[in-house]
Amino acid sequence: QEVVRAYAVTGMTCEHCVRAVTDELSTLPGVREVRVDLATGTATVTSSQPLPDEVVRAAVDEAGYELGDGG
Numbered sequence: 001q002e003v004v005r006a007y008a009v010t011g012m013t014c015e016h017c018v019r020a021v022t023d024e025l026s027t028l029p030g031v032r033e034v035r036v037d038l039a040t041g042t043a044t045v046t047s048s049q050p051l052p053d054e055v056v057r058a059a060v061d062e063a064g065y066e067l068g069d070g071g
């Protein structure tokens with residue numbers, strides 16, 4: 001199974017922010033790919049199983065940012 005989901009991430013303003021979010025989300029169980037787009041503030045996560053919203057939220061928070069609406 002492959003689950004692809006896009007999340008709105010607020011607060012990212014440079015490529016180091018992108019790196020921090022990418023690295024943190026990449027540590028979550030089952031995650032295969034993370035793509036973060038700075039211009040749109042979107043993190044697209046491909047995983048082998050659905051990720052609970054609270055888990056994704058906690059990871060983004062840990063990186064120092066916040067999930068926006070829809071996540």
Ligand code: 9UX
Nearest residue numbers: 012013014015016017
């Ligand atoms: Mo760049 Mo992002 O210097 O919080 S790391 S602004």
